[in-house]
Amino acid sequence: MPELPEVESLRRQLVHSLVGRTITSFEVGVPKLFQAGPGLSGGDLLGKTILRIGRKGKLLRWDLSDGLVLVIHLKLAGQIVHLSEDRQDLAHGGHPVPRWGFSLPHKATHVTMTFGDASTLYLTDIRQFARLRLLRTRDARRFLKDQRLGPDPLKAGFTPTYLYAALQRRSVPVKAVLLDQQVVGGIGNIYADESLWVARILPSRSARSIAEAEAKRLHLAVRRVLRYALREGVAVVPQGKAISDRPFPYCHGRAGAPCSRCGTTILKGRVAGRGTYWCPTCQIEIHARAA
DNA sequence: AACTACTCCTGGAGGC
């Protein structure tokens, strides 16, 4: 499940491997994954040069020549692998494909793109949720605006004050607010759990009940967790693997294991409709504001 | 407006 660190890591690699390249072929095996704006089709990608690769939240944005933009969302299970002509790994990121991950293409490879240097980019997705949209610049701007994505958690717009105000407006669990892309763009299920563990806040706490000092802790925790994943992920994770495949240091995916802070067994349950992990001792329910 | 539930998908895990 690619979240901000995975997408950003992928973006940085693609900047090196793709910018300046020209698209020479484009094939889509599962048509619904590719959507083209008015008057456009996949054929319009041919001959276009990749000028820039940006990221907004979990969205990748490729700026192409002739005023076209390719917007990619890997959703839960999308993966991109870019291989050179001699099949060397140039860039990879996203969700790994179990079992058949290393020999491309395979049956979950739904998009194949080749470039002027004879390199090939594969988009794989077991669950077929990923989406590619080819749009004209103006439509892309509107599309991204309509997403109403909140500030990037690693950038200046994401402040403790902003987070506190956002939490105050909602009565849903605090975790649901972290997952809301319109509040903050890029956090997914894994890093929401990890951030709440670091901040010692119970995921099911009503967002409104979060005190200002706690919001400040949570803000710091989000940044710490994302920066760690970004820093560690780029160098370590081999092709076919997602950053999120590494064991998480704190709580996500560690049900039944001891909390590294206090030794209490990590619990698993459902919060905001998602599998959620937490330490029942460190992340205790606090009614500080009600008292 | 705010919130909840359902939907899209397939592979893997666990029960019997």
Added chain:
DNA sequence: TGCCTCCAGGAGTAGT
């Protein structure tokens, strides 16, 4: 072994 059910979850949409 094989069949069944459940679970994984980002985000759009429909319903309350």
